[in-house]
Amino acid sequence: MYVVLVCVLACIVFIPGAIAGARGSSADAGQESAQAQAAEAKAKDAKAASDADEAKRSQADDFELSAATFDDIPTSDGLVSYSLAGLDAPKVSSAHRASVESALAAIEEQGSVSMVFVDAQTGSGLAYQPDLVVYGASSFKALYSMYVCESLVEKGEVSLDDYCAVNWVADSSGGYSGGSYPVYELIEAAVIYSNNNAYGALRDAFDFEGFDDWVTGLGANDAVYREDSWFPTYAARSSARLWSEMLAYVGGGSETAQWLWDLTGQTTVSFIRDGLEGLDAVVHNKAGWCSDSDPSYNSVSDAGVVDLDGRTYIMSIMTGMPDTESNRALVGQLARALADCCGDLVPSGSDDD
Numbered sequence: 001m002y003v004v005l006v007c008v009l010a011c012i013v014f015i016p017g018a019i020a021g022a023r024g025s026s027a028d029a030g031q032e033s034a035q036a037q038a039a040e041a042k043a044k045d046a047k048a049a050s051d052a053d054e055a056k057r058s059q060a061d062d063f064e065l066s067a068a069t070f071d072d073i074p075t076s077d078g079l080v081s082y083s084l085a086g087l088d089a090p091k092v093s094s095a096h097r098a099s100v101e102s103a104l105a106a107i108e109e110q111g112s113v114s115m116v117f118v119d120a121q122t123g124s125g126l127a128y129q130p131d132l133v134v135y136g137a138s139s140f141k142a143l144y145s146m147y148v149c150e151s152l153v154e155k156g157e158v159s160l161d162d163y164c165a166v167n168w169v170a171d172s173s174g175g176y177s178g179g180s181y182p183v184y185e186l187i188e189a190a191v192i193y194s195n196n197n198a199y200g201a202l203r204d205a206f207d208f209e210g211f212d213d214w215v216t217g218l219g220a221n222d223a224v225y226r227e228d229s230w231f232p233t234y235a236a237r238s239s240a241r242l243w244s245e246m247l248a249y250v251g252g253g254s255e256t257a258q259w260l261w262d263l264t265g266q267t268t269v270s271f272i273r274d275g276l277e278g279l280d281a282v283v284h285n286k287a288g289w290c291s292d293s294d295p296s297y298n299s300v301s302d303a304g305v306v307d308l309d310g311r312t313y314i315m316s317i318m319t320g321m322p323d324t325e326s327n328r329a330l331v332g333q334l335a336r337a338l339a340d341c342c343g344d345l346v347p348s349g350s351d352d353d
Contacts, residue, residue: 065120065314066248067218067241073116073127079104081345084123092126092344100341103334104128110330111298111321114236117338120247120305120312124345126338130237133222134318137231137288137299140223141190141199142264143242148187148206149256150249151214160184160256164205170196184259191263191286203230218245231288233296239303239316246284247305247312264304271302272315275332276339282307289323298322300331308339 063085074080079101081089092100107113114132118125152158163180171177176189176197189198212224220238250261264284267273273283285304290297300323303316317334321327 063121063123065118065123065244067220067245069123070116070219070237070241070244073125073130073237075131076127077129079126079128081126082124084118084125087122087124090124090345092341096337096341096344099337100126100128100334103330103337107319107321107327107330107334110327111295111300111319113320113334114316114318115334115338116236116240116314116316117341118240118314119342119345120244120314122346125313126341126345127236130240131235132318133233133235134301134320135231135233135290135297135299136223136239136301136318137290137297138194138196138199139239139286139288139299139301139303139318140232140234141194141288142260142267142286142304143223143239143246144199144202144211145187145191145260145263146242146246146249147211147214148183148202149260150245151210152206153183153256154254157209158183158206160187164201166197166201167204168197168200170200176201187260188263191260192266193268194287200230215242218242234318236303236316236318239318240314243303243305243314243316247314270304271300271328271331272304272306272317272335274328275335276306276308279308279339281339289328291322291324295320295322300324300327302331302335306339308342311342313342 065084069084072084073082079097081092083089104113112132112134113128114130114134115128116125116130148158153160160183162183164183164186165180166176166178169177174195174197176195181201186198186201189195190202207225215223219241220234222234222238223232226232250257261284264286265282267285267287269287270283270285271287272285276283283304283306285302287302288299290299292298298320300321301318306313306315315335315338317331319331
């Protein structure tokens with residue numbers, strides 16, 4: 001009897017222990033399974049992120065700047081960074097952002113401003129009110145000359161040696177105030193020296209030879225022909241579009257394109273070039289400036305292509321400030337602040353990152 005009682009007591013003692021042990025083993029197995037599933041999910045997420053980064057890098061490698069890509073710049077009233085290549089927007093340091101915002105604020109004390117700045121290789125950049133239209137004054141002269149060369153000269157419809165009459169005189173003391181001159185000479189005078197009479201002769205001769213089709217085909221709808229002015233009121237986005245076309249045009253390698261490109265590197269006035277002095281930057285540009293009793297015709301603007309530290313950028317700064325030396329300096333200060341951001345414009349996910 002005692003033996004039976006001992007056996008019963010042993011069962012009472014050991015069976016719950018066995019059950020508890022089984023439960024512990026089951027819990028351990030469940031925990032291990034959960035950990036394995038979590039690890040598998042984490043690995044899948046990591047692979048998905050890696051694949052996404054690879055896709056972005058591939059997209060960036062295939063990126064080619066064009067007038068159409070500027071559609072993707074965000075429309076904003078504030079300073080924004082962006083990527084036209086589908087990458088994450090670059091992160092601009094707080095110090096550099098503050099410098100750009102300070103330069104913009106200084107301009108806005110004198111007039112309006114529209115700005116676009118972009119790395120032509122990666123498509124990353126900065127913009128401020130990119131669609132705010134501003135009287136561009138003479139900033140359009142190089143772009144109009146590109147229209148003549150790209151759309152008319154290259155197609156054989158016009159020769160650079162053809163003569164054009166000067167029928168419109170804006171400045172009687174500025175030369176080209178009468179007579180006829182070869183197209184190449186008028187373009188040189190308009191681009192390098194910003195001669196209004198030479199520019200007027202070109203517009204008088206070629207405005208109705210396809211200009212509106214050309215400029216709207218590039219998305220610069222605010223720069224079309226106007227009866228009241230040959231100097232368009234247009235935005236930095238449109239300006240940047242057209243300068244990207246200038247890059248594409250010269251990249252085609254034609255003799256005429258290279259000739260025009262060289263002219264844009266010889267301009268006698270560039271607020272951007274002045275602002276970047278000391279940085280060994282090469283600037284191809286066309287500036288515009290005007291003071292008028294009607295503020296809508298005020299302008300201190302400059303736009304073009306900047307080569308700096310082995311990279312190429314498009315910079316367009318369009319302002320409605322009246323033309324003064326101090327206001328010209330403000331545009332140069334903004335150009336310098338933008339140039340200081342170049343190192344920040346390498347976006348996450350690019351091969352240059």
